[in-house]
Amino acid sequence: MKKALVIGVGPLNGLGGQLCRKIAKNNFEVFVAGRTKLSLDNVVNTILNDGNKATPLEVDATNENQIKNMIKEIGPGLDFAIYNVGNNTPGKIVEMDANYFRESWESGCFGGFLFAKEVIKTFISEKTAGTLIFTGASASLRGKSNFGAFNSAKGALRNLAQALAKEYAEYSIHVSHVIVDGGLAGERIKKRISNFDERVKEGKLINIENVTDAYMFLYNQSKHAWTFELDVRTSQENW
Amino acid sequence: MKKALVIGVGPLNGLGGQLCRKIAKNNFEVFVAGRTKLSLDNVVNTILNDGNKATPLEVDATNENQIKNMIKEIGPGLDFAIYNVGNNTPGKIVEMDANYFRESWESGCFGGFLFAKEVIKTFISEKTAGTLIFTGASASLRGKSNFGAFNSAKGALRNLAQALAKEYAEYSIHVSHVIVDGGLAGERIKKRISNFDERVKEGKLINIENVTDAYMFLYNQSKHAWTFELDVRTSQENW
Amino acid sequence: MKKALVIGVGPLNGLGGQLCRKIAKNNFEVFVAGRTKLSLDNVVNTILNDGNKATPLEVDATNENQIKNMIKEIGPGLDFAIYNVGNNTPGKIVEMDANYFRESWESGCFGGFLFAKEVIKTFISEKTAGTLIFTGASASLRGKSNFGAFNSAKGALRNLAQALAKEYAEYSIHVSHVIVDGGLAGERIKKRISNFDERVKEGKLINIENVTDAYMFLYNQSKHAWTFELDVRTSQENW
Amino acid sequence: MKKALVIGVGPLNGLGGQLCRKIAKNNFEVFVAGRTKLSLDNVVNTILNDGNKATPLEVDATNENQIKNMIKEIGPGLDFAIYNVGNNTPGKIVEMDANYFRESWESGCFGGFLFAKEVIKTFISEKTAGTLIFTGASASLRGKSNFGAFNSAKGALRNLAQALAKEYAEYSIHVSHVIVDGGLAGERIKKRISNFDERVKEGKLINIENVTDAYMFLYNQSKHAWTFELDVRTSQENW
Numbered sequence: 001m002k003k004a005l006v007i008g009v010g011p012l013n014g015l016g017g018q019l020c021r022k023i024a025k026n027n028f029e030v031f032v033a034g035r036t037k038l039s040l041d042n043v044v045n046t047i048l049n050d051g052n053k054a055t056p057l058e059v060d061a062t063n064e065n066q067i068k069n070m071i072k073e074i075g076p077g078l079d080f081a082i083y084n085v086g087n088n089t090p091g092k093i094v095e096m097d098a099n100y101f102r103e104s105w106e107s108g109c110f111g112g113f114l115f116a117k118e119v120i121k122t123f124i125s126e127k128t129a130g131t132l133i134f135t136g137a138s139a140s141l142r143g144k145s146n147f148g149a150f151n152s153a154k155g156a157l158r159n160l161a162q163a164l165a166k167e168y169a170e171y172s173i174h175v176s177h178v179i180v181d182g183g184l185a186g187e188r189i190k191k192r193i194s195n196f197d198e199r200v201k202e203g204k205l206i207n208i209e210n211v212t213d214a215y216m217f218l219y220n221q222s223k224h225a226w227t228f229e230l231d232v233r234t235s236q237e238n239w
Numbered sequence: 240m241k242k243a244l245v246i247g248v249g250p251l252n253g254l255g256g257q258l259c260r261k262i263a264k265n266n267f268e269v270f271v272a273g274r275t276k277l278s279l280d281n282v283v284n285t286i287l288n289d290g291n292k293a294t295p296l297e298v299d300a301t302n303e304n305q306i307k308n309m310i311k312e313i314g315p316g317l318d319f320a321i322y323n324v325g326n327n328t329p330g331k332i333v334e335m336d337a338n339y340f341r342e343s344w345e346s347g348c349f350g351g352f353l354f355a356k357e358v359i360k361t362f363i364s365e366k367t368a369g370t371l372i373f374t375g376a377s378a379s380l381r382g383k384s385n386f387g388a389f390n391s392a393k394g395a396l397r398n399l400a401q402a403l404a405k406e407y408a409e410y411s412i413h414v415s416h417v418i419v420d421g422g423l424a425g426e427r428i429k430k431r432i433s434n435f436d437e438r439v440k441e442g443k444l445i446n447i448e449n450v451t452d453a454y455m456f457l458y459n460q461s462k463h464a465w466t467f468e469l470d471v472r473t474s475q476e477n478w
Numbered sequence: 479m480k481k482a483l484v485i486g487v488g489p490l491n492g493l494g495g496q497l498c499r500k501i502a503k504n505n506f507e508v509f510v511a512g513r514t515k516l517s518l519d520n521v522v523n524t525i526l527n528d529g530n531k532a533t534p535l536e537v538d539a540t541n542e543n544q545i546k547n548m549i550k551e552i553g554p555g556l557d558f559a560i561y562n563v564g565n566n567t568p569g570k571i572v573e574m575d576a577n578y579f580r581e582s583w584e585s586g587c588f589g590g591f592l593f594a595k596e597v598i599k600t601f602i603s604e605k606t607a608g609t610l611i612f613t614g615a616s617a618s619l620r621g622k623s624n625f626g627a628f629n630s631a632k633g634a635l636r637n638l639a640q641a642l643a644k645e646y647a648e649y650s651i652h653v654s655h656v657i658v659d660g661g662l663a664g665e666r667i668k669k670r671i672s673n674f675d676e677r678v679k680e681g682k683l684i685n686i687e688n689v690t691d692a693y694m695f696l697y698n699q700s701k702h703a704w705t706f707e708l709d710v711r712t713s714q715e716n717w
Numbered sequence: 718m719k720k721a722l723v724i725g726v727g728p729l730n731g732l733g734g735q736l737c738r739k740i741a742k743n744n745f746e747v748f749v750a751g752r753t754k755l756s757l758d759n760v761v762n763t764i765l766n767d768g769n770k771a772t773p774l775e776v777d778a779t780n781e782n783q784i785k786n787m788i789k790e791i792g793p794g795l796d797f798a799i800y801n802v803g804n805n806t807p808g809k810i811v812e813m814d815a816n817y818f819r820e821s822w823e824s825g826c827f828g829g830f831l832f833a834k835e836v837i838k839t840f841i842s843e844k845t846a847g848t849l850i851f852t853g854a855s856a857s858l859r860g861k862s863n864f865g866a867f868n869s870a871k872g873a874l875r876n877l878a879q880a881l882a883k884e885y886a887e888y889s890i891h892v893s894h895v896i897v898d899g900g901l902a903g904e905r906i907k908k909r910i911s912n913f914d915e916r917v918k919e920g921k922l923i924n925i926e927n928v929t930d931a932y933m934f935l936y937n938q939s940k941h942a943w944t945f946e947l948d949v950r951t952s953q954e955n956w
Contacts (some may be wrong), residue, residue, distance in 0.1 A: 064815050070241045093830065093881060094838050098781050101830050105822060108870060113810065113818050121811050143879025152826060155876030159868040162811060162860025170475040185463075203463060210464030223474035224424075224442060225449030231471035235408040235462035274700025303576050331641060332591065333599050338543050341593050344583060347629060352579050354570065360572050390589060390637040398633030403571060403622025485730045647952040656831075663941075681941060688942030700951035702920060703927030708947035713886040713940035 001029050001053065004076040005070075007061050007115055008084030008135070009034040009043055011187035015135065015180075015208055016084045017043045022212035023080065024052035027143040031074050061085045061111030071118045079128055080219050081119040083112045084135045086157070087188075090148040093206055102148045108153025112160060116175075129172035131219045134161045136229075138181040140239070151228050165228050174226050176218045181233035204236045240268050240292065242311075242316040246300050246354055247288045247323030247374070248273040248282055250426035254374065254419075254447055255323045256282045261451040262319065263291035270313050272296040290366070299322045300350035310357045318367055319458055320358040322351045323374045325396070326427075328388040333363035347392025351399060355414075359407055370458045373400045375468075377420040404467050413465050415457045420472035421445050443475045479507050479531065481689045485539050485593055486562030486613070487512040487521055489665035493613065493658075493686055494562045495521045500559065500690035502530035509552050511535040517523075522604045538565045541590030549596045555631040556605055557696050559597040561590045563611045564635070565666075567627040579627045586631025590638060594653075598646055607650035609697045614707075616659040616717070643706050652704050653697045659711035660684050718746050718770065720794040723834055724778050725801030725852070726751040726760055728904035732852065732925055734760045734898075737885040739929035740797065741769035746792045748791050753783045759935045777827070778802045778828030782853075783844055788835045793941045797936050798836040801852045803874070804905075808865040818866045825870025830877060835895075837885055846889035848936045855898040882945050891943050893935045898950035899923050917935075 004023045009016035009032050016034065024030045024047045032043050032054050040056035047054035057073060058182040059066045061083075070076075086108035089100065139147060140154040147187035158177055165175035185188045190196045199205050210219060211232050218227060233239060243262045248255035248271050255273065263269045263286045271282050271293055279295035286293035296312060300322075301324045310317075325347035328339065350431035351373060361371040377388060379393040397416055404414035422428045427437045439443050450471050457466060472478060485496035487494035489511050494512065501523045502508045510521050510532055518534035527531035531688055535551065537544045539561075539667060549556075564586035567578065588629045590612060601608040617625055618632040643653035661667045668674045675682050689710055711717060721740045726733035726749050733751065739766045741747040749760050749771055753913075757773035763769035774784045774790060777805050794873075806817065827849060839855035840847040856864060857871040875894055882892035900906045902922035907913045918923050935944060950956060 046286055067734035092884060093834055093877075094885075095843065096830075096834065098827075098831060098834075102827060103871065104792070105827070105903040107941070108441075109873065110819060111817075111868070113813075113865075114815060117810055117813065117815075120356065122736065124811065139876075143876040143881070143883065145880060145884040147882030148877050148884065150828075151880050152873040155407045156822065156869040158808075158824065159856075159860040159872030162864060163865030163868050164860070166478065167809060167862040167865065168811075169476075172474055181397075200772050205463075207461060207463030210461050213460075214464070214466070217453075221452075222446060222449050224446030225453070225473065226442075227453065227469045230466045232464045232466055235411055235413075237408075239405065250670040321633065329483060332595055332638075333602065333646075335591075337588075337592060337595075342586060344588070344634065347574075349580060349583070352574075352626075352630070353576060355572065356571055356576075363572065378637075382637040382644065384641060387591075387638050387641030387645065390641050391591070391634040394637030395583065395587065395630045395634035398617075398621040398629040399571075399626050402623060402626030402629050403621070405621065406570060406623040406626065407572075433483070473589065496733065496775075570774070644956065645952075650952055652952070682940075685939060685941030688939050691938075692942070695931075699930075700924060700927050701933070702922075702924030703945045703948055703949045703951065705931070709945045710942045710944055713889055713891075715886075717883065 002079040003031065003074060004028040004080035004086060005031040005033060005074060005078060006082045007033040007059065008090050009134065010036065010039050012042050012046055014186040014188060015184055015211060017214050018208045019084065019215060020054060021047055021050065022216060024054055025050065026190065027179055027214060028080060029053040031055050031057050031068060033059045035060060039087045046099055049153060060105040061115060065113050066232065067118055068112045071122055076126055078119065079130050080120050081130065083115045083227060085111050086153060090146050092146060093148045096149060104149040105153045105156060109156035109160060110137065114155050120173060126141055131174045131225065133176045133178060133215055134216055136177045136179045138179060162228065172222065172223050176227060177229045178214060179229065179231040180206065181231050181239060182237045184208050202236065203234055206232060208235055240266065241318040242270065242313060242422065243319035244269040244270040244272060244313060244317060245321045245323060246298065249275065249278050249281050249283055252356055253425040253427060254423055257327060257451050258321055258323065258454055259293060260289065261455060263293055264289065266457060267319060268292040269418050270294050270296050272298045272309060274299060278299045300354060301345040303353050306353045306357055310361055315365060317358065317361050318369050321372045321454065324350050325392060329385050330388060331385060332387045333387060343388040344392045344395060347389070348399060350394035351396050355403055357396040359412060362412050370413045370414045372417060372454055372457055374417045375416045377418060379418060401467065411462050413435055413460065413462065415466060416468045417447065417453060418468065418470035419450065420470050420474045422478060423447050441475065442473055445471060445473055463468065479505065480557040481509065481552060482558035483509040483552060483556060484560045484562060485511040485537065485701065486564070488514065488517050490524055490665040492666060493662055493689060496686045496690050497560055497562065499525055499528065499691055500628050500694060502532055503528065504694060506558060507531040509512050509533050511537045511548060513538060515634060520548065539593060540584040542592050545592045545596055549600055554604055557608050560606065560611045561593050564588050564631060568624050569627060570624060571626045574627060579688040581632045582627040583634060586640060587634035588674060590635050594642055598651060600649050602649055609652045609700065611654045611693055611696055613655060614655045614657045616657060618657060640706065650701050652699065652701065654705060655707045656692060657707065657709040658684065658689065658713045659709050659717060662686050680714065684710060684712055696708050705709055718744065719796040719827060720748065721745040721797035722748040722750060722791060722795060724750040727753065727756050728793065729760050729761060729763055729861040730925070731953060732901055732902050732928060733923045735931060736801065737771060737928050738764055738843055739933060741771055742767065743933060745797060747768040748772050748774050748919045750787060751778050754779060754858060779823040781831050784831045784835055786837055794837065795839050796847050798847065799932065800852045802828050803870060807863050808866060809863060810865045813866060814842070821866040822870045824875060826873035828875060829874050833881055837890060841888055842892050846940065848891045850893045850895060850932055850935055853894045853896045855896060857896060879945065880894050889940050890902060891938065891940065893944060894946045895931060896946065896948040897923065898928065898929065898956060899927050899954045919953065920951055923949060923951055
């Protein structure tokens with residue numbers, strides 16, 4: 001049984017949680033990595049109840065030693081890895097604390113570097129034609145007022161992902177970047193807006209299950225025709 | 240049984256031919272449209288031999304009346320349409336005949352306009368949440384020496400496709416653009432290069448079967464998380 | 479005295495007219511090309527009254543013979559050429575006449591091909607390290623609902639311009655593309671909106687004089703550090 | 718006399734040094750900021766010998782307190798600021814030390830955040846319609862094998878710059894990003910390659926004097942038609 005690793009897992013009905021569940025259903029042993037033990041356990045238990053395999057890994061994505069230990073714990077057989085860390089970090093630059101800007105980059109990009117480095121080293125040493133996917137956003141492609149920190153971190157991650165895609169293609173390692181353009185119909189937004197159900201019904205929030213299908217599609221591509229980047233949005237998105 | 244239409248079909252082992260075959264296998268009645276009767280018949284017969292349904296439609300994609308008649312012949316039930324017309328048109332601008340430049344645009348973009356107009360009118364009048372996909376190229380995104388005509392036509396098609404994607408999203412019509420980055424392992428290149436088999440073996444040409452999977456993936460997306468654009472290339476492509 | 483040619487000249491206080499006047503002030507003999515004799519004469523007379531040199535050339539930019547004749551009439555010494563043709567062409571694709579779409583491309587892109595071909599041939603045959611600038615728009619970079627025809631034509635022109643920039647750099651010919659992002663404070667918009675003066679005062683329309691400075695800046699660049707593309711917009715533009 | 722500040726100044730014949738000299742010639746008191754006292758003094762002395770005004774400021778661009786103190790030392794009247802910090806940082810990701818990746822971002826982007834924050838705060842508090850320019854590279858726009866760290870840092874800086882441009886346009890503050898595409902004919906490359914003079918003669922390296930003209934052009938633009946981004950390259954660049 002092949003192993004998959006998703007880092008940046010929060011609530012079960014968030015993108016990270018649903019990626020884990022979908023991948024587990026596709027016959028992977030899934031390693032569920034994130035900062036909050038309770039959330040990880042919830043995702044793992046759901047997967048186990050589905051009759052599939054999952055293991056929680058409590059980890060800070062921006063800590064190199066923790067990333068290295070995580071990879072060791074997983075052991076041989078890793079074939080699919082997803083970097084799904086990094087929340088939106090709104091705010092005007094002139095009012096922004098330097099640490100806030102730095103932390104936006106640390107979770108949004110630096111952790112992606114640490115993760116990619118260890119994952120790809122593992123793929124190469126095990127001669128695995130593995131897949132590594134990064135979660136991006138429309139913010140990855142441009143800067144916008146009030147979102148300078150997030151735009152910057154996401155732009156940094158995207159260029160890194162593209163460099164990785166080119167750098168490790170010769171090892172048959174597939175690196176992809178998914179542009180999630182809009183709000184996801186998951187826990188995070190549910191907590192933030194009052195009319196969540198209405199917005200879901202109107203089709204204004206991205207269906208997470210459908211997004212996880214896109215990640216599986218990317219995983220299943222052959223090196224004879226693979227995709228670096230695709231975008232996902234609802235039909236209602238104004239772009 | 241839903242109907243699909245692919246325009247720009249040449250040899251069986253080209254992208255158009257293989258799109259038809261793949262879509263037919265996915266339980267569509269496929270309308271196989273192109274300029275050369277012999278090629279269309281070959282594709283159609285192969286699909287019939289597979290036990291699936293197909294009809295040839297001899298048509299010039301740049302002729303408005305022929306496009307309109309084609310849509311009439313197909314009749315109700317169209318759900319999936321692909322514009323796959325437009326070959327590469329190399330040449331330096333200062334040495335280029337004006338008609339050559341014009342024809343590059345006519346097949347590369349104007350036919351796409353005619354096609355999209357009739358297909359989308361049909362989707363709207365039949366209240367079909369249909370899918371319309373355009374075949375693009377790396378040329379869609381930039382200009383390059385010796386390829387001004389092709390770059391220009393493909394850039395024109397891409398901006399048109401993006402405008403369509405936004406304009407008809409409210410009708411739940413999904414418009415996509417596939418960036419094919421590199422040579423396809425099909426008849427066209429086979430005829431042009433001497434070491435075709437070697438290049439296929441080395442993985443330097445894009446596997447057409449895999450590309451058709453990407454088109455099916457786009458077709459199967461829901462409007463709650465759909466993709467406007469994705470790229471496909473081999474692991475060996477220098478990009 | 480070096481010669482300059484601007485095609486796509488309408489009213490004096492439009493971009494074409496002001497480009498002519500600014501270039502003439504910079505010691506060029508300016509050839510003022512456009513479709514409407516009256517407008518051309520107005521621009522030419524103003525330049526002559528400034529004490530500078532100008533000649534009107536009545537020409538349809540989409541007609542190859544007229545373009546060729548125009549170049550002949552100018553004679554030797556052409557050093558600077560600007561393609562400024564192509565108005566916005568709004569409209570939904572499903573309601574659009576095929577000729578409207580075609581004409582949008584013919585003025586927006588095909589004329590640019592005809593113009594570039596003859597201008598660059600002249601530059602090469604006269605061993606002139608000339609400059610050729612195309613007027614673009616934000617529409618050059620993407621598609622948007624209701625602007626499919628214009629987006630498509632402008633995207634086509636941009637990719638052509640980029641191909642030309644690369645193709646003729648070896649002849650020290652400088653090809654540039656100016657992205658005008660927003661409405662210009664000129665005759666065209668003045669006629670269309672009722673609160674023109676108010677909008678100018680509020681700084682919401684692009685100052686044409688300032689745009690012409692950007693064209694002169696591009697002209698004056700050396701081949702050791704030249705620019706393919708720059709954007710211009712007001713501080714009030716929402717982008 | 719207006720004040721200008723350039724951070725990221727090294728040798729006199731580098732981009733930072735020549736920006737200082739050019740700006741000083743345009744009647745600014747120039748503050749010359751960088752890490753190496755000797756280099757700063759050399760630039761300052763040259764400017765003083767030209768009969769213009771300059772002051773050295775020894776500063777680490779990635780240190781918030783030093784940036785804040787630098788702004789205090791300059792005092793009122795700042796009108797023009799340039800962030801020119803961040804060298805290329807080649808290397809494969811799997812072999813790269815985490816600190817190397819981090820430092821690439823710290824000088825390439827984080828320092829730009831610190832600098833922009835203090836500069837813009839000063840502009841706003843003094844009601845100055847100032848100009849802030851960032852030095853970018855072709856690396857700002859994409860990822861490439863062996864340059865993941867640099868691509869990532871430069872992509873981060875570009876998105877930040879674009880967010881700033883939009884965020885502070887309402888204060889009439891002009892934020893720009895210059896894409897330097899290729900090697901500069903300056904000290905850094907002179908030290909690295911053996912055939913420097915030959916390459917300069919062949920026109921293969923970007924003329925720094927010409928680049929400084931582009932920065933002055935951006936400074937001189939009005940808010941009624943200003944530029945966010947322009948690229949500069951030689952006619953010999955392969956792009």
